[in-house]
Amino acid sequence: MANAQHAVAPLGGRLVTPVTVVLAGLTAIAGVILLIRFFFGLGAVTNISDGFPWGIWIAYDVMVGSALACGGYAMALLVYIFNRGEYHPLVRPALLASLFGYTLAGASVIFDLGRYWNVWHLFWPGYAQINSVMFEVGVCITAYIFVMWIEFSPVFLEKLGLKDVKRKLNKVLFFFIALGVLLPSMHQSSLGSLLVVFGYQVHPLWQTVLLPLLFLLTAILLGFAVVIFEASIVSVGFKRPGETPILASLSRIMYWLLAVYLVVRVGDLAWRGALGAMFVPGFEAAGFWVEMLAFAAPLWLLASAESRQRRDRLFVSAVLLMLGGFMLRINGFLIGYETGPGWHYFPAVPELMVTIGLIAFEILAYIVFVRMLPVLPKHATH
Amino acid sequence: MNLSRRNFLKGTVAGGALLTAGTAAEARPNKTMPPEALGLLFDSTLCIGCKACVAACKRVNNLPPDPISEEFPMWDAPLDISGSTFNIIKVYNSGKANRKDEEVDGYAFMKQSCLHCVDPSCVSACPVSAMIKDPVNGIVAYDPDACIGCRYCVAACPFGVPRFQYDKALPKIAKCELCRHRIPDGHYAACAEVCPTGATLYGKVTDLGVEAHRRLALKPGEKTSFPRGRLGGPDWSYQGVAGKYVQQVYGEKELGGTQMIKLAAVPFDKLGHRPLPERSYASISEGVQHTLYKYLALPAVVLGVLSVVAKRNTKHEDDDDDSSGRGRK
Ligand code: SF4
Ligand code: SF4
Ligand code: SF4
Numbered sequence: 001m002a003n004a005q006h007a008v009a010p011l012g013g014r015l016v017t018p019v020t021v022v023l024a025g026l027t028a029i030a031g032v033i034l035l036i037r038f039f040f041g042l043g044a045v046t047n048i049s050d051g052f053p054w055g056i057w058i059a060y061d062v063m064v065g066s067a068l069a070c071g072g073y074a075m076a077l078l079v080y081i082f083n084r085g086e087y088h089p090l091v092r093p094a095l096l097a098s099l100f101g102y103t104l105a106g107a108s109v110i111f112d113l114g115r116y117w118n119v120w121h122l123f124w125p126g127y128a129q130i131n132s133v134m135f136e137v138g139v140c141i142t143a144y145i146f147v148m149w150i151e152f153s154p155v156f157l158e159k160l161g162l163k164d165v166k167r168k169l170n171k172v173l174f175f176f177i178a179l180g181v182l183l184p185s186m187h188q189s190s191l192g193s194l195l196v197v198f199g200y201q202v203h204p205l206w207q208t209v210l211l212p213l214l215f216l217l218t219a220i221l222l223g224f225a226v227v228i229f230e231a232s233i234v235s236v237g238f239k240r241p242g243e244t245p246i247l248a249s250l251s252r253i254m255y256w257l258l259a260v261y262l263v264v265r266v267g268d269l270a271w272r273g274a275l276g277a278m279f280v281p282g283f284e285a286a287g288f289w290v291e292m293l294a295f296a297a298p299l300w301l302l303a304s305a306e307s308r309q310r311r312d313r314l315f316v317s318a319v320l321l322m323l324g325g326f327m328l329r330i331n332g333f334l335i336g337y338e339t340g341p342g343w344h345y346f347p348a349v350p351e352l353m354v355t356i357g358l359i360a361f362e363i364l365a366y367i368v369f370v371r372m373l374p375v376l377p378k379h380a381t382h
Numbered sequence: 383m384n385l386s387r388r389n390f391l392k393g394t395v396a397g398g399a400l401l402t403a404g405t406a407a408e409a410r411p412n413k414t415m416p417p418e419a420l421g422l423l424f425d426s427t428l429c430i431g432c433k434a435c436v437a438a439c440k441r442v443n444n445l446p447p448d449p450i451s452e453e454f455p456m457w458d459a460p461l462d463i464s465g466s467t468f469n470i471i472k473v474y475n476s477g478k479a480n481r482k483d484e485e486v487d488g489y490a491f492m493k494q495s496c497l498h499c500v501d502p503s504c505v506s507a508c509p510v511s512a513m514i515k516d517p518v519n520g521i522v523a524y525d526p527d528a529c530i531g532c533r534y535c536v537a538a539c540p541f542g543v544p545r546f547q548y549d550k551a552l553p554k555i556a557k558c559e560l561c562r563h564r565i566p567d568g569h570y571a572a573c574a575e576v577c578p579t580g581a582t583l584y585g586k587v588t589d590l591g592v593e594a595h596r597r598l599a600l601k602p603g604e605k606t607s608f609p610r611g612r613l614g615g616p617d618w619s620y621q622g623v624a625g626k627y628v629q630q631v632y633g634e635k636e637l638g639g640t641q642m643i644k645l646a647a648v649p650f651d652k653l654g655h656r657p658l659p660e661r662s663y664a665s666i667s668e669g670v671q672h673t674l675y676k677y678l679a680l681p682a683v684v685l686g687v688l689s690v691v692a693k694r695n696t697k698h699e700d701d702d703d704d705s706s707g708r709g710r711k
């Protein structure tokens with residue numbers, strides 16, 4: 001039984017269902033809007049401006065999207081680095097979600113780049129500008145996407161029956177696993193560093209040289225949260241038994257990491273004398289409170305060992321942490337960002353539809369993958 | 383806890399400590415003014431709001447007109463710098479606004495265009511070297527052939543200068559490059575060349591600084607002559623009186639200095655120029671970045687440790703056909 005628990009297998013089942021059809025429809029709409037964008041410029045479908053040159057395509061699709069895709073990173077960190085083998089069944093599904101999350105975050109950058117045909121300059125010595133945080137982010141995320149495909153390739157090789165290749169790959173896989181832990185640590189923290197050069201344009205509640213640490217910690221937290229979230233959804237959505245015991249012990253680690261984060265976050269605000277800013281009424285304070293409450297509530301929800309056994313509490317905590325991580329990034333890049341008077345930003349409908357289409361595509365691809373490839377743990381009861 | 387894990391934790395803690403130490407360890411100082419730095423002196427008290435400079439800038443940079451709106455397409459009157467306007471004259475208004483260069487019930491003009499920072503955020507931000515500061519004359523130039531259009535420079539510039547062409551399928555960044563394309567043929571900044579009062583003056587930044595301080599030292603109302611066009615040129619023909627200057631040369635210290643410096647009789651924050659620290663944001667940002675990535679030493683060490691640990695923790699499955707048992711036995 002123990003072994004069967006940890007074998008993986010394709011789920012099988014029908015691919016064309018009402019859910020997948022709706023997802024495909026949303027994806028198609030996004031595709032059409034993107035065509036318009038490429039013919040008529042970014043202004044034709046977005047509300048971005050010189051006061052807000054980055055909209056949700058960057059703040060959500062890239063900043064939040066990649067952080068939500070940190071499940072594979074967080075699990076690899078736990079299993080392969082901290083040697084917590086008991087979490088192994090969570091690795092593959094998490095890695096798959098990460099693969100999609102990151103590949104799509106990477107691909108969606110192209111929609112947002114004004115001069116996308118030059119994007120290769122990032123990797124070309126004569127152009128690369130190594131002092132740029134954006135350079136680090138771009139190169140590191142690209143490298144990570146490749147590393148993840150390599151990490152995930154045993155799944156394809158299994159499917160194709162290429163046992164020999166797989167055995168050889170397994171011999172060097174440890175190196176890619178190590179890279180797969182290093183690279184996200186680097187670029188997730190750099191996503192925070194992106195804001196440092198903005199100086200006064202970022203509200204004091206978010207402008208700090210600790211941004212890299214804050215973004216890194218929340219990326220790992222989000223990774224854990226997403227794993228719990230997905231495991232819950234998958235067990236309900238595909239009518240499979242839950243994995244509560246393992247999630248409960250995972251949430252214990254998450255709990256302590258969260259405690260560390262909150263100490264750093266609040267400590268930094270106090271150190272910089274920025275605590276008072278949270279009581280100045282306005283969008284910034286409101287955004288801050290949503291962010292902080294979303295992080296603080298799970299600390300209370302998961303405080304005891306008993307409460308960590310409860311599926312509902314686990315799920316709610318995971319959702320809250322995802323919200324907290326979302327808000328930290330949206331706050332830093334949009335709500336707490338102010339270039340000067342007179343600039344406003346709220347995403348345009350087509351702009352939103354592209355983001356929704358991207359998420360729809362992600363879910364769709366995930367469904368197709370787990371139905372066709374050995375990703376999820378085989379359950380005796382299915 | 384096994385040995386490798388302890389090592390890893392040590393590595394993590396060391397990394398975290400480095401990170402936390404923040405900029406202190408590796409912070410670089412502000413960059414310094416290039417030797418032959420060129421720039422502009424804008425004197426708000428001399429500006430009469432004729433906008434000859436706005437028109438001249440458009441002409442020499444081949445920029446299209448910006449009609450006020452679709453409703454009134456007959457006026458080329460840009461309201462701000464934009465994808466098709468590098469330079470603009472804005473006006474400060476207060477109360478009855480009938481006295482020039484008075485803070486109360488007065489009005490005053492202010493030029494907005496690239497300040498050619500000594501330690502520019504846009505250059506530090508740009509991932510592909512499309513924003514380059516000339517090492518000799520300090521002009522901050524833009525190279526569309528390198529640019530990927532990420533707009534990090536737009537977001538980063540503390541003066542809101544680079545603009546992006548949102549309405550174009552093949553857009554560029556738009557910004558003043560101090561007319562560097564006119565230097566080879568002996569010309570200089572068109573905005574300074576056409577300025578009738580010398581409110582916009584071109585020259586070497588050191589000379590402009592001397593001239594700025596000469597004006598600050600004048601008694602308000604005192605008669606004097608002002609140079610026109612370029613400093614060091616022949617034209618000192620403009621006779622005027624010294625303004626009631628705010629005793630500040632904006633751009634001398636702000637964020638490590640700029641190559642366009644400004645004088646005014648109305649406090650600068652009223653003219654859209656906020657007080658800024660002397661430490662450049664680029665130096666803080668690069669300090670953080672270098673602390674984490676200097677010579678890639680820290681990442682390399684971490685990668686080494688991670689590899690050792692990962693190898694150990696996956697060892698038992700090397701010859702295992704079914705990777706599903708990974709980490710279990
Ligand atoms: S004013 Fe802005 S665009 Fe001009 S050099 Fe400074 S940072 Fe760059
Ligand atoms: S938009 Fe172009 S010039 Fe500006 S930072 Fe990006 S690549 Fe550099
Ligand atoms: S220096 Fe040239 S490009 Fe810059 S504002 Fe003056 S005219 Fe325009």
